[in-house]
Amino acid sequence: MHQTERRRYKRARFLSNVLVRVLPTGFPLDAYAIDVGEGGLTLVSKHLIPVGQSVEVLLATTAPAEKRTYCRLDARVAYARKDSEGHVMGFTFVRPLSAEEFQKLRRIVVGFVGERS
Numbered sequence: 001m002h003q004t005e006r007r008r009y010k011r012a013r014f015l016s017n018v019l020v021r022v023l024p025t026g027f028p029l030d031a032y033a034i035d036v037g038e039g040g041l042t043l044v045s046k047h048l049i050p051v052g053q054s055v056e057v058l059l060a061t062t063a064p065a066e067k068r069t070y071c072r073l074d075a076r077v078a079y080a081r082k083d084s085e086g087h088v089m090g091f092t093f094v095r096p097l098s099a100e101e102f103q104k105l106r107r108i109v110v111g112f113v114g115e116r117s
Helices: 099-108
Strands: 011-022 027-037 040-045 054-060 070-083 086-093
Touching: 011 040, 040 070, 054 099, 070 099
Parallel strands: none
Antiparallel strands: 011 027, 011 054, 027 040, 040 086, 054 070, 070 086
């Protein structure tokens, strides 16, 4: 079965630098987001994060610093594979998004596809 066939939520293309903190240490890693949805996101990094590892992902708008919106989300690595760009990793959020997180994500990700009104 193809990865997209297993997803419960639609994904929106989201190309942006993100910060990943490996838990529980908080060790920071730079990554690049490819897509995001209500249930998770896909990132590329030169650093491999093992499947099952818990992380905190920090997403931000591209607005000037004083107007920037941030969204911190707890996630777990669902899969990882190597490709020419580095390590492609799929993350699932560890719990359903709260209404506040969902709205922040909608503000950050143009074209975010969600089922909530």
